[in-house]
Amino acid sequence: MWWLLLLVPLCSGAPRITPKCEDDLKNVGNTAGYNLASDILTKAINFSVDPCEDFFEFTCGNWIANHPIPSHKTSYSQFANLSDKVQEKMREIFESKEMFGSKSMNALKAMYRRCMDKDELNRVGARRMLETIRGYGVWPMLDGDDRWRVEDFDLTSLLIHVSEVRGVDVFVSNYVSLDSRNVSRRLIEFDQGDLGLGDSTRDYYLDRKKHGKKIAAYRQFLIDKVSLSFHMC
Numbered sequence: 405m406w407w408l409l410l411l412v413p414l415c416s417g418a419p420r421i422t423p424k425c426e427d428d429l430k431n432v433g434n435t436a437g438y439n440l441a442s443d444i445l446t447k448a449i450n451f452s453v454d455p456c457e458d459f460f461e462f463t464c465g466n467w468i469a470n471h472p473i474p475s476h477k478t479s480y481s482q483f484a485n486l487s488d489k490v491q492e493k494m495r496e497i498f499e500s501k502e503m504f505g506s507k508s509m510n511a512l513k514a515m516y517r518r519c520m521d522k523d524e525l526n527r528v529g530a531r532r533m534l535e536t537i538r539g540y541g542v543w544p545m546l547d548g549d550d551r552w553r554v555e556d557f558d559l560t561s562l563l564i565h566v567s568e569v570r571g572v573d574v575f576v577s578n579y580v581s582l583d584s585r586n587v588s589r590r591l592i593e594f595d596q597g598d599l600g601l602g603d604s605t606r607d608y609y610l611d612r613k614k615h616g617k618k619i620a621a622y623r624q625f626l627i628d629k630v631s632l633s634f635h636m637c
Contacts, residue, residue: 530633540565545630573597600626 433439450465473480498516518524537543540562544552566572575597583591601608601622608615 533633545627546634574599 447470448464448467450461450463450469453462453465455462467482471480471485477484498513504510504513534546537546541557542551542553563574563576566574567578577595577597579593580590581593583589596606599605599609608619612619
């Protein structure tokens with residue numbers, strides 16, 4: 405009986421495409437957007453390959469050949485390529501001497517220049533970062549075990565503070581989203597945090613037998629990084 409649903413639009417008597425839409429569809433091949441999309445897709449295709457033998461190479465071969473994976477990345481795609489172009493354009497805007505009528509845009513440009521001021525960053529070193537870290541309390545890795553007192557440590561308060569001030573989710577992440585069953589209301593959703601190793605790395609922390617060496621190396625990396633920051637002050 406499901407096929408009857410397919411016949412309803414055909415038998416309802418309502419026009420599926422208006423005359424104007426039909427004219428627009430006929431002329432779509434003349435639009436700049438269509439020609440640009442067509443050019444991008446055509447340049448990605450490797451016409452020397454038989455699609456019946458290797459469809460992936462046929463559709464994407466030329467794009468892969470013309471866009472090698474950058475040395476600092478593990479993968480590359482159209483989305484990554486687009487993101488790189490957007491970031492490059494943003495860099496040009498931020499570094500330009502042109503002033504905008506937008507107060508917010510000028511503030512962003514000033515913040516960018518401050519963040520990219522290497523002389524100032526080298527002069528200040530990690531002092532401000534460590535001052536922020538110490539604002540959360542004593543950190544044995546920096547301050548030594550002799551200053552640590554477990555009775556003064558409040559994990560819940562620390563996690564709330566870090567989430568509010570730094571926007572970092574540690575053990576638990578939370579965010580607001582639309583209710584898919586009722587889009588007029590919002591939902592607060594909770595999920596496991598990424599921790600330092602990112603998404604889908606839960607087993608790294610729980611299965612020490614399998615991932616013990618990786619966790620040890622990661623821990624040593626953090627110790628070395630913190631020690632380096634400490635000596636930069």
